[in-house]
Amino acid sequence: MAKAKRILKWQRDPEGMRLRILEAAKQEFATHGLAGARVDRIAAKAGANKRMLYYHVGKKDDLYLAVLEGAYEKIRAEERGLDLEHLDPPQAIARLIDFTWNYFIRNPEFLALLNTENLARARHLKRSTKVKSMHSPFVEMIRTVVRRGVESGDFQVAVDPVQLYISIAALCFFYLSNSATLSVIFGRDLLSKEAKDERLDHMVALVLAALTGKSVAAFGRNTAARLRSPAEHTA
Amino acid sequence: MAKAKRILKWQRDPEGMRLRILEAAKQEFATHGLAGARVDRIAAKAGANKRMLYYHVGKKDDLYLAVLEGAYEKIRAEERGLDLEHLDPPQAIARLIDFTWNYFIRNPEFLALLNTENLARARHLKRSTKVKSMHSPFVEMIRTVVRRGVESGDFQVAVDPVQLYISIAALCFFYLSNSATLSVIFGRDLLSKEAKDERLDHMVALVLAALTGKSVAAFGRNTAARLRSPAEHTA
DNA sequence: GCACAAATTAACCTGTTGGATAAATACTGT
DNA sequence: ACAGTATTTATCCAACAGGTTAATTTGTGC
Structure with a gap:
């Protein structure tokens, strides 16, 4: 029930948000490389605010490492x-x-x-x-x-x-x-x-x-x- | 003689300049990728002014293609x-x-x-x-x-x-x-x-x-x- | 020496970018 | 219902980057 509510309102869903961020980051890094990747684009693709990336994962390099480890x-x-x-x-x-x-x-x-x-x-x-x-x-x-x-x-x-x-x-x-x-x-x-x-x-x-x-x-x-x-x- | 003078003063040596630009660009693109490469750094490495890149080769993408073709x-x-x-x-x-x-x-x-x-x-x-x-x-x-x-x-x-x-x-x-x-x-x-x-x-x-x-x-x-x-x- | 073009320099401009600040909002246990 | 915390948003900014403009210097043919 609490879970369903979380999924319906996909805001306030930290784990889901983290996953969406990592997925978006994976696509972005794969398409544009490290230097070519844009933090704002990752945020947009994840349906999140840019600040969320730093809150849930870290800076650009941390994000990249997290994606790589997952891969x-x-x-x-x-x-x-x-x-x-x-x-x-x-x-x-x-x-x-x-x-x-x-x-x-x-x-x-x-x-x-x-x-x-x-x-x-x-x-x-x-x-x-x-x-x-x-x-x-x-x-x-x-x-x-x-x-x-x-x-x-x-x-x-x-x-x-x-x-x-x-x-x-x-x-x-x-x-x-x-x-x-x-x-x-x-x-x-x-x-x-x-x-x-x-x-x-x-x-x-x-x-x-x-x-x-x-x-x-x-x-x-x-x-x-x-x-x-x-x-x-x-x- | 005219050639020797040109080589001594490596300014005013268009062909030489072009080669130095391409060599510098090759190193820069190889080290940092396309998006990570910095036009200013290429100019500095070539011992040239940034404007020279555009004068002798073209914009960043043209530079990259020229390097690639040479390779x-x-x-x-x-x-x-x-x-x-x-x-x-x-x-x-x-x-x-x-x-x-x-x-x-x-x-x-x-x-x-x-x-x-x-x-x-x-x-x-x-x-x-x-x-x-x-x-x-x-x-x-x-x-x-x-x-x-x-x-x-x-x-x-x-x-x-x-x-x-x-x-x-x-x-x-x-x-x-x-x-x-x-x-x-x-x-x-x-x-x-x-x-x-x-x-x-x-x-x-x-x-x-x-x-x-x-x-x-x-x-x-x-x-x-x-x-x-x-x-x-x-x- | 002088006009003319080629080569070079210096300074500038505009959009962007990664990252930071601070305030607001929603959820939790009590 | 409320205090406290976790999550999210809105906004800002200083550094930088690619590219352009315009002025300057150097060599060449006459």
């Missing part, structure tokens, strides 16, 4: 639900790639936030205590898959789990994060349904071929035509 | 000198990876500029006519290597050259561009000499294993210890 928390939480332990190792890796890829597609702000934070040389993240502890379980998860793969003979070589994850994230991240410039310079729409499907196939095939030593058919899919030069196309 | 021109020019035609295909790919990696290390501003431009959804690049034409020869170069590799039997599968290049760039780019946040969350210095060497080995091994089907020893280098969990390390 990491969200992806790592979803990853925990992947249940890689019960899949055979190649499938587990394929699933991790698939998840990462689709998570990045579903959450484009995450990519922008990370880029922005790296431009700032992780100056905010370094101040965070939460974020560091989030990642050891995640690395453990991958480490276990790799070890199982090596033991079962599915994987030819033992690969450093961190290195492997960075590579998987890299393949997904770069394509999506840089799709705007890549689309221009290569003159292709990289975000069409077909292009995205093709990319996922390519990434899974690339990583699994390297791990298992068995080439995956999909690696070469759709590429016969791509090997012909433009001149040959018209000829 | 693309530089990397594509260096790539043209790689001479991949005379190497056997696996070596050619290894060389391309090695070059890309080291170019990114030598030119960190390039990474930042691309990220910034992607945050702006390639709004400047789309206006550029120069940049688009720069890239067909580059794609041709890779296409030829892949085709030769398939014909010689070195490569198991035909892979789309654009897809392959994006993957190579991704592996290098993401690691370096995101090294600040990655170092924090994984608690490792990813930019130490050893870490960088290890990364290059990993990337070359990953891509060549996938292309040739033969696993590369370096893929698993240094990783035996990494497969032990932290608990086991102390045990």
